[in-house]
Amino acid sequence: MEYDLLIIGTTVAALGLAETAGKDLKILIADQTEMVAYEYVNSFKLPSVYSESAAYYKRFHDLNADILLNCEITNISYNRGSYLIEIFSGTEYRTFEAKRIADTRSKEENITAKSLNCLIINKNKDEAVEILSDKFNHDAFKEVTFIPETDENLGIMIMKVSCPLEMSLPEARHKLIELWLKRPERLRKWKIAAIGQCFDTKAKFPYCEKNENYFLLPSDYYITPEESYEAGVQLGRRLLA
Amino acid sequence: MIYRRLVNGKAEEKPAGCESFHKHFEVIVAGLGTAGIYAAISAGRNGAQVLGIDRLSAVGGMGTVGYVSGYYYGLGGGLHIKVDEEAEQLAEESFLNTVEPKKYLFENKAKENNVELLLESTVTGVFMEGKTVKGVSVFSKGETLNFSCDILIDATADANVCTIAGCSTRYGRETDGLTRPFTSVRISLRKDGLLARTNHDSGYVNQNDPFQLSQGILHAHRSQLLEEFADPDSRLLFIAPFVGIREGRLIEAEITITARDVIECKQADEPLFYGYSDFDKHGKDHALESEVLQDLYVAANLSTVCFSVPVTLQNLIPKGYKSLLAAGRHLGVDHDTASILRMKRDMQKCGESVGVCAALAARYGVQPTEVPYQEIKKILEETGCLTEEHNKGIWFDDRYRKEKVKWLKCPEKIKAELKTDRPGIAIYSCKLLGDSIVPHLKKWMEENDKMLRTNSALALGLIGDASCLDTLREIVRNRDAFYYKDCRRTNQLRSAIAIYLLGKLGDLEIMPTLREILCDPLEYEKPLYHEITELSYHFNNTKNFNEVYYQIVSQAAMAVIRIMRKHEEVKEEAREILKKAFEDDRHIRNTTAMPPKTYEYESMENIKRYVLSSI
Ligand SMILES: Cc1cc2nc3c(=O)[nH]c(=O)nc-3n(C[C@H](O)[C@H](O)[C@H](O)COP(=O)(O)OP(=O)(O)OC[C@H]3O[C@@H](n4cnc5c(N)ncnc54)[C@H](O)[C@@H]3O)c2cc1C
Numbered sequence: 001m002e003y004d005l006l007i008i009g010t011t012v013a014a015l016g017l018a019e020t021a022g023k024d025l026k027i028l029i030a031d032q033t034e035m036v037a038y039e040y041v042n043s044f045k046l047p048s049v050y051s052e053s054a055a056y057y058k059r060f061h062d063l064n065a066d067i068l069l070n071c072e073i074t075n076i077s078y079n080r081g082s083y084l085i086e087i088f089s090g091t092e093y094r095t096f097e098a099k100r101i102a103d104t105r106s107k108e109e110n111i112t113a114k115s116l117n118c119l120i121i122n123k124n125k126d127e128a129v130e131i132l133s134d135k136f137n138h139d140a141f142k143e144v145t146f147i148p149e150t151d152e153n154l155g156i157m158i159m160k161v162s163c164p165l166e167m168s169l170p171e172a173r174h175k176l177i178e179l180w181l182k183r184p185e186r187l188r189k190w191k192i193a194a195i196g197q198c199f200d201t202k203a204k205f206p207y208c209e210k211n212e213n214y215f216l217l218p219s220d221y222y223i224t225p226e227e228s229y230e231a232g233v234q235l236g237r238r239l240l241a
Numbered sequence: 242m243i244y245r246r247l248v249n250g251k252a253e254e255k256p257a258g259c260e261s262f263h264k265h266f267e268v269i270v271a272g273l274g275t276a277g278i279y280a281a282i283s284a285g286r287n288g289a290q291v292l293g294i295d296r297l298s299a300v301g302g303m304g305t306v307g308y309v310s311g312y313y314y315g316l317g318g319g320l321h322i323k324v325d326e327e328a329e330q331l332a333e334e335s336f337l338n339t340v341e342p343k344k345y346l347f348e349n350k351a352k353e354n355n356v357e358l359l360l361e362s363t364v365t366g367v368f369m370e371g372k373t374v375k376g377v378s379v380f381s382k383g384e385t386l387n388f389s390c391d392i393l394i395d396a397t398a399d400a401n402v403c404t405i406a407g408c409s410t411r412y413g414r415e416t417d418g419l420t421r422p423f424t425s426v427r428i429s430l431r432k433d434g435l436l437a438r439t440n441h442d443s444g445y446v447n448q449n450d451p452f453q454l455s456q457g458i459l460h461a462h463r464s465q466l467l468e469e470f471a472d473p474d475s476r477l478l479f480i481a482p483f484v485g486i487r488e489g490r491l492i493e494a495e496i497t498i499t500a501r502d503v504i505e506c507k508q509a510d511e512p513l514f515y516g517y518s519d520f521d522k523h524g525k526d527h528a529l530e531s532e533v534l535q536d537l538y539v540a541a542n543l544s545t546v547c548f549s550v551p552v553t554l555q556n557l558i559p560k561g562y563k564s565l566l567a568a569g570r571h572l573g574v575d576h577d578t579a580s581i582l583r584m585k586r587d588m589q590k591c592g593e594s595v596g597v598c599a600a601l602a603a604r605y606g607v608q609p610t611e612v613p614y615q616e617i618k619k620i621l622e623e624t625g626c627l628t629e630e631h632n633k634g635i636w637f638d639d640r641y642r643k644e645k646v647k648w649l650k651c652p653e654k655i656k657a658e659l660k661t662d663r664p665g666i667a668i669y670s671c672k673l674l675g676d677s678i679v680p681h682l683k684k685w686m687e688e689n690d691k692m693l694r695t696n697s698a699l700a701l702g703l704i705g706d707a708s709c710l711d712t713l714r715e716i717v718r719n720r721d722a723f724y725y726k727d728c729r730r731t732n733q734l735r736s737a738i739a740i741y742l743l744g745k746l747g748d749l750e751i752m753p754t755l756r757e758i759l760c761d762p763l764e765y766e767k768p769l770y771h772e773i774t775e776l777s778y779h780f781n782n783t784k785n786f787n788e789v790y791y792q793i794v795s796q797a798a799m800a801v802i803r804i805m806r807k808h809e810e811v812k813e814e815a816r817e818i819l820k821k822a823f824e825d826d827r828h829i830r831n832t833t834a835m836p837p838k839t840y841e842y843e844s845m846e847n848i849k850r851y852v853l854s855s856i
Contacts, residue, residue: 032361033482034455034458034482034483034484035482036459038482041479042479042482050477050478050479051476051477051478053462053465053477053479053480054427054462054463054464054465054466054477054480055466057459057462057463057465057480058459058463058466060459061456061459061460061463066452067452067455067456067459068451068452068455069451069454069455069458069459070296070451070454070455071451072296072363072365072380074365074380074385088363088365088380089451090399090401090449090451090454091247091401091404091405092247092248092249092250092451093246093247093248093249093365094248094249094451095248095249119430119478121337121430121434122434123433123434151476152432153432153433153434154430154432154434156430168298168360168361169298169299169360169361170298170299170348170358170360173299173341173344173345174345174348177341177342177345180335181331181334181335183335191335191336191337192335192336192337192341193336193337193430193436193478194341194428194478194479195341197298197306197479197482198298
């Protein structure tokens with residue numbers, strides 16, 4: 001099957017790009033996971049954004065593009081103005097051709113920092129304020145940042161645990177849990193509600209052309225999903241121009 | 242040796258040598274979900290050097306990443322008991338539920354038991370010598386790695402590795418090839434600080450087409466925006482990033498467990514573990530299920546009766562293959578039985594027992610079938626994976642009704658139960674007794690007690706005796722809206738049962754009534770579709786779904802098809818009825834106002850599609 005554009009990653013930048021370019025280009029979007037907008041939603045990067053996952057699923061669903069979730073891009077080669085792509089999904093390899101590629105994920109080597117985040121909850125909402133004013137005399141917690149959320153009934157905070165760039169997600173999860181199990185007394189009443197299903201990452205650069213018609217547009221370069229979406233829109237316009 | 246993979250719909254086989262392999266493991270487990278993680282831990286615990294591979298970034302599959310954190314039936318026993326206790330304890334101290342603790346404990350236990358974990362890695366090909374599996378290729382973080390093994394365990398839930406290896410599999414039900422509905426699982430934080438997990442059944446999708454499956458996943462999760470699912474009292478935390486698929490490909494095993502085996506409580510000489518559940522089929526389109534299941538589920542109204550099912554090694558070996566075992570919901574069962582043998586406790590025991598067989602086979606350098614059963618049994622009994630008590634038989638096993646079920650033989654006992662609004666056991670017992678009970682049933686049909694008369698007719702209908710026809714027709718003509726009360730849920734309406742039986746009996750005289758149900762626009766105006774006459778029944782228990790109308794219309798459509806297949810002479814008439822009935826979407830609209838691709842919409846759409854494809 002032939003496409004005008006392969007977008008790698010079901011990210012927010014991919015959404016902006018596909019919504020813009022999908023009007024004229026035949027697009028395939030491929031992702032290793034079945035999450036969408038995960039760099040903001042499933043990473044617990046920002047307060048409350050994680051609650052918007054269903055809306056993002058709707059926008060991806062409504063795109064004028066073919067989408068392959070849960071797949072591995074096993075090979076990409078370049079041949080006379082076109083990319084040959086081999087994708088494994090389910091039980092089978094499939095081959096596709098695309099004139100252009102836009103990779104919206106962040107590769108390890110292009111990241112400046114990463115953390116694994118989780119959402120912690122306390123039934124007493126006032127304790128969040130107290131925790132933030134605390135200075136933990138606890139070495140392990142030096143790598144931890146808390147971001148409080150507003151909620152009428154509960155204390156809710158995002159806890160970010162920074163991780164070495166080479167650390168894998170399972171390793172980071174273990175690090176976070178082990179840290180949490182040894183948490184200082186002040187945090188005893190807090191409980192983990194959910195741990196991010198991907199890292200909260202920060203790319204080194206917003207955009208570059210890796211090869212001819214092969215663009216890198218790391219969605220996580222931007223602080224907010226709105227900016228990231230806009231970056232996708234901009235690339236889409238450029239491709240259509 | 243050959244290397245085999247599937248490319249663009251075809252098998253591609255290339256010669257390969259041992260130099261292809263990066264490393265050897267005694268046991269490789271592909272898929273570290275509910276069953277696979279226990280297969281890996283158990284194989285390691287029994288001395289094998291194990292490689293566990295999963296494409297997700299955590300182990301535990303549906304039970305952790307899919308967020309199916311609770312248990313539904315299954316029989317507790319074996320290694321999972323201790324893990325569950327530890328997870329509960331961790332959760333109590335530090336988490337809102339057991340999902341993250343379980344991932345953490347599983348991964349630690351795997352390492353403690355000599356299991357090397359390769360996560361975010363997908364099995365993409367197999368190495369084979371004839372029909373003996375020798376190893377796998379894995380795509381892991383940008384590169385392909387090859388590993389050889391003595392025994393490979395396919396624990397992918399969809400028989401993915403078996404399919405790559407060329408094993409025969411089956412998929413979906415006989416009528417329309419569909420599997421059980423799949424589900425979007427949503428995790429929210431309630432105002433009281435607790436987590437809530439809600440399942441929204443999301444309809445049906447061809448899981449073997451990755452484009453369709455991807456669209457299905459996006460659609461299922463977007464449906465969380467529907468007003469019906471809105472919950473102002475909770476905050477959405479996330480949607481489980483592993484969609485809730487209940488049934489996929491099933492292996493063609495050396496021996497397949499069928500629904501008939503289950504219902505007849507067929508025993509096994511060398512069980513590895515017992516599964517236990519009701520036929521938890523989820524879909525409402527009973528009319529499209531097999532007659533074996535409908536005889537129990539619809540005609541005898543026994544939807545929540547639980548059965549214990551022995552599973553043997555022969556049910557876990559893909560037919561004709563060596564050094565390959567299956568662990569998980571894709572084991573060798575038919576479609577009906579797949580709705581019993583999939584519960585988490587049982588899949589965990591499935592993994593544990595397969596792990597033991599694989600480790601011992603690797604230790605002795607033989608095939609799993611050559612390991613003495615007594616040795617396997619001893620290990621499984623020590624952990625509690627296999628116990629005599631698990632051979633429970635048949636039970637009503639919930640708060641509504643807790644009692645052991647025994648099929649009845651004594652006519653007087655049968656008669657006593659047929660007089661009640663819970664006649665299911667008696668009706669099904671009559672089916673098992675067959676001709677010997679017919680004279681009694683005929684006699685009871687003449688008695689004054691209406692319940693006894695009608696229930697005797699249902700029993701005769703199930704046996705296939707025509708003397709019940711007048712009574713069954715009368716039930717349908719009157720649109721008898723009585724609900725039986727055998728079960729805590731999915732109780733059947735008398736009319737729907739009678740329509741099913743009349744279809745099975747190929748009754749020509751009921752055709753005009755079926756035409757009326759299917760084609761007369763005034764049918765929907767009848768009070769039974771709009772008034773709750775039976776308070777004990779959860780009427781229209783899914784929001785926005787007219788269950789009474791749905792069951793009557795769907796059974797009527799299928800009855801016309803059955804009659805048409807039995808009587809060539811009414812073929813044209815039947816076709817005309819069905820065409821007219823489904824020429825537009827009114828039956829869908831009378832059933833639900835939910836949009837296309839929702840479970841509610843698709844329940845009637847499945848009937849429409851099947852009907853139109855049958856004429
Ligand atoms: C919505 C829903 C609700 C349910 N509710 C309950 C309940 O309340 N109680 C209960 O007991 N049961 C419940 N069940 C049933 C039960 O959860 C599942 O049947 C059971 O978990 C399946 O176990 P499994 O090991 O076969 O599959 P899974 O747990 O799905 O594991 C399969 C694993 O294989 C991996 N995999 C697949 N292909 C590859 C590959 N090529 N390479 C590497 N890895 C691969 C997957 O990533 C996954 O981790 C529910 C199921 C669903 C869908």
